[in-house]
Amino acid sequence: MNLSKTHNLRSDxxxxxxxxxxxxxxxxxPAGGINRLTLSPEDGHVRDWFRDACAxxxxxxxxxxxxxxxxxxxxxxxxxxxxxxxxxxxTQPTGGKFDGVLGVLAGLEVIxxxxxxxxxxxxxxxxxxxxxxxxxxxxxxxxxxxxYAGDFTTDDILAKRDAAGITVAxxxxxxxxxGSEPVGAQxxxxxxxxxxxxxxxxxxxxxxxxxxxxxxxxMWFDGVITGFESHAGTTPMPRRxxxxxxxxxxxxxAETIALAHAPSAVATIGEAAIxxxxxxxxxxxxxxxxxxxxxxxxxxxxxxSALRDAAAxxxxxxxxxxxxxxIWRKEPVPFDPAIVAAIDAAAESLGHSRRRIISGAGHDACxxxxxxxxxxxxxxxxxxxxxxxxxxxxxxxxxxxxxxxxQTVLRLANAPAPTEx
Amino acid sequence: MNLSKTHNLRSDxxxxxxxxxxxxxxxxxPAGGINRLTLSPEDGHVRDWFRDACAxxxxxxxxxxxxxxxxxxxxxxxxxxxxxxxxxxxTQPTGGKFDGVLGVLAGLEVIxxxxxxxxxxxxxxxxxxxxxxxxxxxxxxxxxxxxYAGDFTTDDILAKRDAAGITVAxxxxxxxxxGSEPVGAQxxxxxxxxxxxxxxxxxxxxxxxxxxxxxxxxMWFDGVITGFESHAGTTPMPRRxxxxxxxxxxxxxAETIALAHAPSAVATIGEAAIxxxxxxxxxxxxxxxxxxxxxxxxxxxxxxSALRDAAAxxxxxxxxxxxxxxIWRKEPVPFDPAIVAAIDAAAESLGHSRRRIISGAGHDACxxxxxxxxxxxxxxxxxxxxxxxxxxxxxxxxxxxxxxxxQTVLRLANAPAPTEx
Numbered sequence: 097m098n099l100s101k102t103h104n105l106r107s108d109x110x111x112x113x114x115x116x117x118x119x120x121x122x123x124x125x126p127a128g129g130i131n132r133l134t135l136s137p138e139d140g141h142v143r144d145w146f147r148d149a150c151a152x153x154x155x156x157x158x159x160x161x162x163x164x165x166x167x168x169x170x171x172x173x174x175x176x177x178x179x180x181x182x183x184x185x186x187t188q189p190t191g192g193k194f195d196g197v198l199g200v201l202a203g204l205e206v207i208x209x210x211x212x213x214x215x216x217x218x219x220x221x222x223x224x225x226x227x228x229x230x231x232x233x234x235x236x237x238x239x240x241x242x243x244y245a246g247d248f249t250t251d252d253i254l255a256k257r258d259a260a261g262i263t264v265a266x267x268x269x270x271x272x273x274x275g276s277e278p279v280g281a282q283x284x285x286x287x288x289x290x291x292x293x294x295x296x297x298x299x300x301x302x303x304x305x306x307x308x309x310x311x312x313x314x315m316w317f318d319g320v321i322t323g324f325e326s327h328a329g330t331t332p333m334p335r336r337x338x339x340x341x342x343x344x345x346x347x348x349x350a351e352t353i354a355l356a357h358a359p360s361a362v363a364t365i366g367e368a369a370i371x372x373x374x375x376x377x378x379x380x381x382x383x384x385x386x387x388x389x390x391x392x393x394x395x396x397x398x399x400x401s402a403l404r405d406a407a408a409x410x411x412x413x414x415x416x417x418x419x420x421x422x423i424w425r426k427e428p429v430p431f432d433p434a435i436v437a438a439i440d441a442a443a444e445s446l447g448h449s450r451r452r453i454i455s456g457a458g459h460d461a462c463x464x465x466x467x468x469x470x471x472x473x474x475x476x477x478x479x480x481x482x483x484x485x486x487x488x489x490x491x492x493x494x495x496x497x498x499x500x501x502x503q504t505v506l507r508l509a510n511a512p513a514p515t516e517x
Numbered sequence: 518m519n520l521s522k523t524h525n526l527r528s529d530x531x532x533x534x535x536x537x538x539x540x541x542x543x544x545x546x547p548a549g550g551i552n553r554l555t556l557s558p559e560d561g562h563v564r565d566w567f568r569d570a571c572a573x574x575x576x577x578x579x580x581x582x583x584x585x586x587x588x589x590x591x592x593x594x595x596x597x598x599x600x601x602x603x604x605x606x607x608t609q610p611t612g613g614k615f616d617g618v619l620g621v622l623a624g625l626e627v628i629x630x631x632x633x634x635x636x637x638x639x640x641x642x643x644x645x646x647x648x649x650x651x652x653x654x655x656x657x658x659x660x661x662x663x664x665y666a667g668d669f670t671t672d673d674i675l676a677k678r679d680a681a682g683i684t685v686a687x688x689x690x691x692x693x694x695x696g697s698e699p700v701g702a703q704x705x706x707x708x709x710x711x712x713x714x715x716x717x718x719x720x721x722x723x724x725x726x727x728x729x730x731x732x733x734x735x736m737w738f739d740g741v742i743t744g745f746e747s748h749a750g751t752t753p754m755p756r757r758x759x760x761x762x763x764x765x766x767x768x769x770x771a772e773t774i775a776l777a778h779a780p781s782a783v784a785t786i787g788e789a790a791i792x793x794x795x796x797x798x799x800x801x802x803x804x805x806x807x808x809x810x811x812x813x814x815x816x817x818x819x820x821x822s823a824l825r826d827a828a829a830x831x832x833x834x835x836x837x838x839x840x841x842x843x844i845w846r847k848e849p850v851p852f853d854p855a856i857v858a859a860i861d862a863a864a865e866s867l868g869h870s871r872r873r874i875i876s877g878a879g880h881d882a883c884x885x886x887x888x889x890x891x892x893x894x895x896x897x898x899x900x901x902x903x904x905x906x907x908x909x910x911x912x913x914x915x916x917x918x919x920x921x922x923x924q925t926v927l928r929l930a931n932a933p934a935p936t937e938x
Contacts, residue, residue: 295751312750316796326901328785328808329733329877330716333775335901340786341772344765351762354754364749365761366796373788375737375806385796387749456750480747 102506103445105213109495112205116494119145119185119201120193129485130193134186134228135163135264140271142185146200146225153207155223158282159275161250162240163227163268166282169207171220171509177285179217179509180468181206181501182224184460188232192487194477194494199290200225202498206505217509219285226460227273233258234267241460243279245467250279286435286508287470289461290501292489296480297453304496305443306453306474309436311462312360313396313428317386317403319346323416325372325380337416340379343368346418349406350386353399360454361390361399386420391428391454429462432469435508439473442503448496457482473500523927524866526634530916533626537915540566540606540622541614550906551614555607555649556584556685561692563606567621567646574628576644579703580696582671583661584648584689587703590628592641592930598706600638600930601889602627602922603645605881609653613908615898615915620711621646623919627926638930640706647881648694654679655688662881664700666888671700707856707929708891710882711922713910717901718874725917726864727874727895730857732883733781734817734849738807738824740767744837746793746801758837760803764789767839770827771807774820781875782811782820807841812849812875850883853890856929860894863924869917878903894921 122142123132132138143165147157150167157167168178183199203223210217226244231237234256243253254265268274293299298306323337347365354363364387371381388403390396400422407418436452443450453474455462464470475497478488543563544553553559564586568578571588578588589599604620624644631638647665652658655677664674675686689695714720719727744758768786775784785808792802809824811817821843828839857873864871874895876883885891896918899909 293751294748295753296747296756297751297753300756314750326717327715327877327903328783328787329735329810329879330714330718330903331783331877331901332716332718332780333772333783334779335717335721338772338785340789341768344768347762347765348769351754351759358755359753362749362752362754364759364797364799366749366791366798366800367794368761368789368791368800369794370787370789373790375787376785376808377787378785379787379789387797389750456748456752458750480752482748 101213102215105209105215105502107205107209107495107498107502109491109498111208112202112494112498113491115201115204116193116197119197123187125485127485129487130187130191131189132187132191133189133233134230135233135267135271135273137271139186140273143225143273146185149204150223153204153211155207158277159273160277160279160282161275162243162253162279163273163275164240165225167223169221171217173218173513174220176219176513177283178220178222179286179505180222180224180284181288181505182226183289183291184226184229186228186230188230188483190485192482192484194292194487194489195294195482196229198292198489198494198497202290202494202501205498206502209502217506219509221505221509222284229460234264238458238460238463241463245463246280247463284468286432287461287464287468288435288473288501288504289459290473290497291459292477292482293474294457294477294480294482298474298476299478299480301451302449303451304448304475304493305450305500307436307440307443307450308431308455308472308474309452310391310431311429311455311458312389312391313393314424314426315388315396315400315422316424318421318423319384319386320419321382321416323380323414326378328376328378331378336378337414338378339382339416340370342410342414342416342418343382343384345410346407350403353402353406357390357395357399361395362456363388363399389456393428429465431465431471435469435471438507439471439500439504442500442507445503446499448500473497473504522634523636526630526636526923528626528630528916528919528923530912530919532629533623533915533919534912536622536625537614537618540618544608546906548906550908551608551612552610553608553612554610554654555651556654556688556692556694558692560607561694564646564694567606570625571644574625574632576628579698580694581698581700581703582696583664583674583700584694584696585661586646588644590642592638594639594934595641597640597934598704599641599643600707600926601643601645601705602709602926603647604710604712605647605650607649607651609651609904611906613903613905615713615908615910616715616903617650619713619910619915619918623711623922626919627923630923638927640930642926642930643705650881655685659879659881659884662884666884667701668884705889707853708882708885708889709856709894709922709925710880711894711918712880713898713903714895715878715898715901715903719895719897720899720901722872723870724872725869725896725914726871726921728857728861728864728871729852729876729893729895730873731812731852732850732876732879733810733812734814735845735847736809736817736821736843737845739842739844740805740807741840742803742837744801744835747799749797749799752799757799758835759799760837761791761800763831763835763837763839764803764805766831767828771824774823774827778811778816778820782816783877784809784820810877814849850886852886852892856890856892859928860892860921860925863921863928866924867920869921894918894925
C-alpha cells in the first residue's frame with residue numbers, strides 16, 4: 097500500500113469528458129443524444145472502441161457468452177477477487193450521453209489515472225460493460241447482470257427475441273460479441289457503479305455526490321374501477337357511481353400514503369383511461385396502473401395494506417368496485433454497508449458535498465448485489481431528466497464522480513482481503 | 518266546454534302501446550332497440566305511417582321545408598292558435614323505443630281518444646313530429662325546432678351535411694319530406710312534450726309523473742393541466758408536478774361545487790386523457806372536458822367562478838398550470854308557468870304521484886320555449902338509461918303520461934283564449 101501516493105489522487109476530468117464526447121459519436125443523434133440499442137452495429141462499434149482503449153491501457157479484455165466485456169488489471173495479490181466497476185454502453189433509442197456510459201468510461205479513466213501515477217493495487221481491478229441494461233431492444237432490462245447473478249440461465253437469455261424476431265444469440269453473433277467465457281465465471285470481489293442520478297434530488301439540494309445505500313423495492317398494480325355510466329345532464333350528483341371520481345380519490349389517497357412514509361416512498365398512477373369517454377357521460381369504468389416503491393419491504397407491505405383499505409373505503413362510499421391486482425413485486429436491494437462506507441469516506445476525503453440516497457431506478461449493481469458486495473455512486477443530472485436526448489451532466493460533476501470512484505476502488509482494492517464466506 | 522264529459526277522460530294505454538310496438542319495426546334492431554337516423558329510409562317509413570295514421574284520425578297533415586310534420590285537428594274557435602304537442606320519431610343509431618317516439622305516439626293517442634269520446638276542443642290541436650332531434654346524422658341536434666324558433670335560417674339547416682357529405686336538403690328530397698310550408702309559419706299557441714325522463718330520479722323516488730319546470734343551462738369547458746413528466750422511481754413526492762393528481766383534486770372540487778348547489782346542479786368530467794401515459798412515468802400533461810349544468814343562470818355563474826378559484830388554488834399549490842376554457846354556454850330555459858301548472862293539475866286530477874323536475878337533457882320543447890309557451894311531462898325510464906337499445910319504460914307509465922298529456926291539452930285548449938301579446 098502506498099497511501100501517501102494515492103490519498104490525493106484524482107482522475108483526469110478533461111480526459112474523461114473527451115471520451116464521453118468521442119464515444120457519443122457511435123449512434124449520436126442530431127439532437128445531441130445517442131441511439132445505441134444493445135447489440136446494434138453502433139453498440140458493436142463502441143464495444144470495439146472500449147476493447148481497444150482497455151487493451152491500450154494494458155488491460156486484458158474477455159467477453160462472456162452474453163457479450164459482457166471484462167477488462168482486467170492485475171493486482172499485487174492475484175489470489176484476491178477483482179474489485180469491479182463499470183456500467184453499460186447501450187442506450188435507449190432516444191437516450192442521452194451519460195446513462196451507463198459515464199460508469200464505464202469513468203472506469204476506464206480510473207485505470208488510466210492509476211497507470212499515469214504508476215500505482216498498483218493489492219486486489220486486481222476489473223472494468224465491466226454489461227450487455228443490455230436498457231431493455232429497449234430485448235426484454236428484460238439488465239439481463240446480463242441478472243444472468244451473472246443467477247436469475248436466468250444463459251440459454252434463456254440467448255433465446256430472447258427483439259421486435260423483429262432476432263434472438264440475442266444471433267444479435268451477439270452479428271457483431272462478433274458472443275464470447276466464450278461462461279456467464280458468472282468471472283470472479284468479482286465487489287462491484288461499484290457510478291451513474292447519473294436520473295432524478296432531481298442532488299441537483300435540487302446542491303449536492304455533488306449521492307452515496308447510494310440501496311435500490312428501492314417496487315410493486316406494480318393494475319386497477320379497474322367499475323361504476324355506472326350515466327347521463328351527465330340527468331343524473332343527480334348523489335346518484336352517480338362515477339369511476340373517475342373514485343380514481344381521483346384513490347390517486348390522492350395513494351399520494352397521502354406515500355407521503356406518510358416520507359421521504360423514501362413514492363406512488364404513481366402513470367396510466368389512467370376512461371372506457372368509452374364522452375363529454376356528457378358520467379364515466380362508468382376506468383382502468384389504471386399504480387407503481388409503488390420504497391427501500392424497505394415492511395413499508396411496501398404497509399403501503400399495500402393502506403392502499404387496499406383506501407380502495408375498500410372509496411368503493412363502499414361511492415357504491416362501485418375497485419379491483420386492484422398486484423402484478424409484480426421486486427424486493428428492495430440493500431447495498432453492502434462496507435462499500436457504502438468506503439464511498440462516503442472517499443467523497444469526504446475529496447471534499448465533495450454528498451448525501452445518502454436510494455436508487456429509484458433499476459441498475460446492474462442492483463442485480464449484482466444479490467451475488468457480490470455492491471454499491472453505487474450518483475452524480476447530478478440536469479433537471480433529473482434521463483432516457484432523453486436532452487439528458488445532461490456537467491464535466492465537473494462527472495469528474496467528481498470519477499474521483500470518488502477512483503478513491504473508493506483504491507480503498508476496496510487496498511483494504512485487507514475480506515474473509516471469504 | 519263539456520267538462521263533465523272530459524274531466525275523467527283517459528287515453529287508451531293498450532292502443533298507445535301497440536303503436537309503440539308497431540312503429541318500433543321501422544329500424545328495429547335484434548337487441549330490441551331502434552336504428553332510425555333522421556331522414557333515413559326507415560325514418561321515411563315511420564313518417565309515412567304517422568301521416569297515414571293521422572289522416573285516418575281525421576287530421577290534416579302538412580310538412581314544412583325542414584320536414585317537420587304537423588297534424589291539425591280543428592277546434593271550435595279556429596281563430597285560436599293550436600295547442601301543439603309531440604316530439605320526434607328519429608332515434609340514435611343504437612336508440613330505444615321510447616325517446617321521442619312516446620311523445621309523438623301519445624299525441625296521436627290523445628287525438629284518437631278525443632275522437633272516440635266525440636270531444637271537440639275550443640282551440641285547434643296540433644300533433645308535431647320535429648325533424649332531427651337526435652343530431653346523430655346531422656348536427657346540430659334539435660335543428661328543426663331551433664329553426665322554427667328562429668335560431669337558424671332554413672337555408673342554413675338545408676345545407677348541413679352528414680358524414681357522407683349528403684345535405685339535409687338532399688336527404689329530405691330522398692324520402693319525399695321536403696315540404697312546402699315555410700319553417701315557423703305554422704301557428705302554435707302552446708307546446709307540450711311528453712318524454713321519458715332519461716334520468717333516474719322518478720324511478721328512484723317511485724314517482725309516475727315529472728312536471729318539468731324548465732331545461733338546464735349548460736356550460737362546456739375544455740381543460741389542460743401542464744405539470745412535468747418525471748421518473749416514477751426517482752422523483753420524490755414533494756418535487757412532483759403530477760398532472761393527474763391535479764386533475765384528481767379538480768374533479769373532486771367540481772363535485773363539491775355541484776353538491777354546494779344541490780339538488781339541481783351537476784358537474785361531470787367525462788373525458789380525461791394523460792399525454793403519453795406510461796406505468797413508470799409521473800403524468801406531465803392531462804387534457805379533460807367538463808360539463809356543468811344548472812337551471813339558474815346565476816348558479817352557472819357562481820359555479821364557473823368557484824371552478825376557476827379551485828383551479829387557481831390547485832395550480833398554485835401543485836406548481837403547474839391549469840387552462841380552463843369555456844367553449845359553450847347555453848342559458849337555462851324556464852318553461853311557461855301556466856302550462857307547468859296545467860300539467861301539475863292534470864296529474865293531480867288523475868291521482869298520479871308526481872314531482873317538479875328539471876330536464877337535464879335538451880329537447881325540442883326547450884327550443885320552442887323561446888318562441889311559444891311550452892313545458893314538458895316526464896315519465897320514468899328503467900335505470901335512467903336512454904340512447905341505448907335497452908331503454909325501457911312500462912306500459913302503465915306510458916299510459917299515465919299520455920293521460921296527463923290528454924288532460925293538459927284539454928285544459929289548455931278549453932281554457933279562455935289567452936290575450937295575445
